[in-house]
Amino acid sequence: MKPKFILLHKTNSLIFFNNGSVNKITFMCMINKGMIMKKISKLRFLQFQECLSPLGKISSRPLFGGYSLAIENTVFAMVAEGEIYLRVCEQSASYRVEHHSPMLMMRKNGRPVALKYYRIDEALWQDSKMLFHLSQLSLHSARSEKQHQRDSGRLKNLPNISFHMELMLIHAGITDVKMLRTLGAEKSWLKLREHNKGISINVLESLAGAIAGIHSAALPAQRRQELREWANTQGYSVEDYSG
Structure with a gap:
């Protein structure tokens, strides 16, 4: 005792x-x-x-x-x-x-x-x-x-969000972490693609990881597959991007 x-x-x-x-x-x-x-x-x-x-x-x-x-x-x-x-x-x-x-x-x-x-x-x-x-x-x-x-902090403080990515998000109207979480990875990705059609599936996975607080490489395989299937429904072909 x-x-x-x-x-x-x-x-x-x-x-x-x-x-x-x-x-x-x-x-x-x-x-x-x-x-x-x-x-x-x-x-x-x-x-x-x-x-x-x-x-x-x-x-x-x-x-x-x-x-x-x-x-x-x-x-x-x-x-x-x-x-x-x-x-x-x-x-x-x-x-x-x-x-x-x-x-x-x-x-x-x-x-x-x-x-x-x-x-x-x-x-x-x-x-x-x-x-x-x-x-x-x-x-x-x-x-x-x-x-x-x-x-409510800076986007750059999240995993996967570089300074360049932060600028792209702000340009798309997503100015802080709260807004990113509210929109979610999918809607945020669509907003980015409104300004740049070259935005890849990798960015979608990076956004999902940032919201979850993990590196995109650590996303569960099931979540990664869901994102890719959803991207295909938006007219995005994973095969079109080799990087």
């Missing part, structure tokens, strides 16, 4: 619960405050990871002098100066206002700037259900924003 613990921040004490036994370890005073903060940060992270384990594995990367915390490549929290901060979202506003949650600050051009992350306070550390709930809200909000950026 894994040991569980509660960190008593104000007294610099740790309570470990292990198979029913209780052991108390009191931190010795350290001149190097950074060492204390590093230990606290690590222990907090372990507690945080255990609480959020149903959401997936938490990964960390250095960022802004601290660390970003992510689940499945979506950043939803930060670690800075021994504290963990959750990403701000609309759904957590009432909690933040009620508890006067401090924001994560960083210096930019010598001036303090508040980032969109609020500190997990002591009350929240002691309430695992609320901690899980607010963390889940931050994660879901971050995922939604990430998806929105993908949908």
Whole structure:
């Protein structure tokens, strides 16, 4: 059985619960405050990871002098100066206002700037259900924003879409990812062919792959065959193109 613990921040004490036994370890005073903060940060992270384990594995990367915390490549929290901060979202506003949650600050051009992350306070550390709930809200909000950026972002950011392909799509009236997804590969391909009859079946497969988020070569054989059969119904002969 894994040991569980509660960190008593104000007294610099740790309570470990292990198979029913209780052991108390009191931190010795350290001149190097950074060492204390590093230990606290690590222990907090372990507690945080255990609480959020149903959401997936938490990964960390250095960022802004601290660390970003992510689940499945979506950043939803930060670690800075021994504290963990959750990403701000609309759904957590009432909690933040009620508890006067401090924001994560960083210096930019010598001036303090508040980032969109609020500190997990002591009350929240002691309430695992609320901690899980607010963390889940931050994660879901971050995922939604990430998806929105993908949908409304530059076409060139998609697989198979080169700068030249992006220009052709824009010229055909398809200006962003959201429009491409809405139209679909087939209608987008037809729009391209309205301006250039030389557009090949390879471009159709590239568009389908871009929408699916994969390289065109990774398209399933069935999907590839469907596209070719559909192209034939539009008067396009695969045999006419050898490239």
